[in-house]
Amino acid sequence: MSPALAAANNGNWRTARRWQRFLSWPPRIIEQWPDEFSDRDRVMLALHARRSSPSIIAWREMRRSAGLAVILTGTDLYRDIGSDVGAQRSLHLADALVVLQERGPLALPGALHAKTRVIFQSTSRRKTQAKSQRRLRALMVGHLRAEKDPETLFAAARLLAGRDDIRIDHIGDPLEPRLGEAARATMAASASYRWLGGQPHAATRQRIQRADLLIQASRMEGGAHVVMEAVCSGTPVIASAIDGNIGMLGDAYAGYFCCGDAPGLVELLVRCRASQGRSDGLLARLADQCRERAALFAPAAERAAVRRLVADLIAIA
Template sequence: MKDDKLLPFPQVVIVSPALADANNGNWQTARRWQRFLALPTRIIRQWPDEFADQDRVMLALHARRSSSSIAAWREARRVRGLAVVLTGTDLYRDIETDASAQLSLQLADALVVLQERGPLALPAELHDKTRVIFQSMSRRKTLPKSQKRLHALMVGHLREEKDPATLFAAARLLAERDDIRIDHIGNALDPLLGEAATATMAATSAYRWLGGLPHAATRRRIQRADLLIHASRLEGGAHVVMEAVCSGTPVIASAIAGNIGMLGRDYAGYYNCGDAQGLAALLVQCRASQGLRDGLLACLAAQCRPRAALFAPAAERAALRQLVADLLVSPLTDPLAAI
């Protein structure tokens, strides 16, 4: 399929558990895919609605949180195309324990994972209908960095899955350092974690919690940072990792499958998830190597550069359009018949 031609498809509906007011990864994906597919495509939180009769293809983000829409679609439109896009909580938690998420996997004609290790989390019998579509981001110019101190940035709402507690602990371990600073962008979705962030700021000047910021302002801060910290416990393919790589900002990340699938198996910037001492040690190493061509910080930057090609908008657009084309023209069986 030629990427510069719009598909002659009927209505596509994207079901997203989060809309514009959430400003999170699900919404960013849904909105970008709507632009790539270029009408008629709409984004809703729950299916069906008053326009349901026009829909021919559903792209459902999140196997558990969109499960009622997925089941309703299959009940009403048994042979119409349905793709389920799997998030980190889907892949690394819900499909193991939640019956509605497990059913969503069976009902889908196609499963989409957002990083290269995603298929490994799925049962072998589902691999044939699973495809990897890396999310994309426009590249930003790499900005000059100050050598006076290491400026690290974490972007993630304060909730357990993002593991801000490990960041707080690492910042306290660095309390005596005046050459390492950590800024943290994100809303306190868990009030107790918000209290912990405030207490960490009071305890050490190494950490500053900035609260939630608009996406454009966040991207500018990513450009200016020396490195990004991504501490998640659960991740399907983080937007912020992609944004850092496409801004020339190297990443320190927890060694979980979702991060390894974004940055590569041999990446040098991993620490064991939940290991505050390991995170702090990497920050100290990066500070010591600032300005050195063969130091850790330069190594991480060099390893990130080729990964940026995976996150090119043209590649994601082509893969998404191919997915929709396949859902429209491929002969589909009735997934309910096998259940």
């Protein structure tokens, strides 16, 4: 089950839909359990400990011995499980907990580690496109909400207002209207920044593929789809140094800036621009490091891990 369905056009939905395709029978994706078909269900994979909490509790009350896995999002790991009773209860009711990047277990109490597994999400590989040397084209993808920290991007764009050789495109719906207003104000103040609004997933992947660089500025992430999509498109990433990003890109990755640090983000963009076309420069180094991580996000690996999870849950009953 997923608290977000297709209309949300977000990572939660894409995870649920992809896992549905991985399994040999067609599991249902629903927002709330139980419903009129509940008597047919053998296992539950519940995405989001807090938002799915009522369904998780109902499942455990009605299906006491049936397998239950909870897949933890960034807001679960880095906010809700520390204060929300429903999210905390979900952790303890689950037979298995799933985190989506290698630092996820660090956010959980030690007593829960034994039932926690890491499943990296996956995406198809895309051919790396030839890039122009005329300017650095950076792209940020994420709906405009506080967790994605678009305000750091806005501040960085204003700092770059006098440069014509670095351009930033920004994709995402204005889930917080004030941030949409701030995006429009940033466009008016800086010709280096362009807000494109929400875009279909296919069009977004094409833009990621064409970009010289993906910016990932989030304050909290469970394992961002756009990071793996960039890595698997041959597009380097510069990212806020939060656990959700480090768990995707690795401890030794050279493209981190401090969360919320707009001058630090600008410094990386300027260094990447200065190194364009150089085999020994920062941009080439980031591309090499991303290439080394790409195998983690292979569909065959995720499919095998999801099938193992479901088989383990079925064996519990």
